[in-house]
Amino acid sequence: MKRRKFGPAVNQFKLELNSNPHCAWAYFGIARAHRMVKEDDQAIEYARRAISFEPDLAEAHNLLAGIYNDQERYELSLEEANIAIECKPKMADSYFYRASSAYYISMVESGPPRTNVMADLNRAIRLNPNLNRAYALKGTLLASKHKMNEAIECFSRGLEIGPDANLYSKRSAAYSYLNRYDEALADLAEYSRLEPMSPIPYKTRAGIDKQLNKYDQALVDYGKAMELVPGDYSNFMNRALVYVHMKRYEDALRDYCHVIAAVKDDDEALRKRSEVYVLMGRLKDALADLDHAHVIDPDSTATLIARSKLLDKMGKKESAELDRQQAKELSEKEKIGF
Structure with a gap:
């Protein structure tokens, strides 16, 4: 929602509340408007008001699940997604939020998974075949099991929906794992086109350059990444390794000295x-x-x-x-x- 449309939308819902102050859908409409302009604290507040009048309002629980998932508050996201699914079992987003939250929770805690992540992702895709986030996470899960060809197929299906930097990044990584470097580099070029201010494709491409012994090109790519994010000292560490391969030891020393001066107590840089x-x-x-x-x-x-x-x-x-x-x-x- 564009900012110029935000005020009229909220005012319309508030008019509804003037005549019916207990209207859960009006509160939900205001919450969704705040969410669409990235005012998540207000969105949470109004979604909670909506739920206070209609506890089974699945759309409000789903909205909260999405906000909490984006904020990496995965326990809360999982809780809200479960309620949303119980109230309305055919909302694709809710299955995605439950799968995503359970996936990230499983990375930091032991024990049985909170849900069947793959089953939830498949259900989300069946309900909404255009949910590219679900393809991204499903592909990531497949890649983590070393099913790279299946992961690539999944990322590709997501990209059929439309260009997406995250999907290009993930598919590039899968291609690289299989040594399909030309395809990986093509995906990174698309990533850069979509997000020209992101250093990630340059860092990733530099790593591929290094694998292919294209050291001069690796230096160019690390240099571009440094221009975009000067404070990312990993670029200096990685460029120093390239200099070592090229036997340009003084240049390597310069990069390591830069990191050691900037990041106190960095024992890895000293080693x-x-x-x-x-x-x-x-x-x-x-x-x-x-x-x-x-x-x-x-x-x-x-x-x-x-x-x-x-x-x-x-x-x-x-x-x-x-x-x-x-x-x-x-x-x-x-x-x-x-």
């Missing part, structure tokens, strides 16, 4: 920079970085193992063995849950 120092023969500088990384996180087995290898290289066998022993002890503690 990576130490690797470059080793390649350059600057072993003392490499050791200083690993010592610093160990101070930041004394329980990092990655740092201890890296430092043990460097100490071996420097002829400091006893110190190397101490690091290896400590790394082994930490690994054993992790296995038994300490």
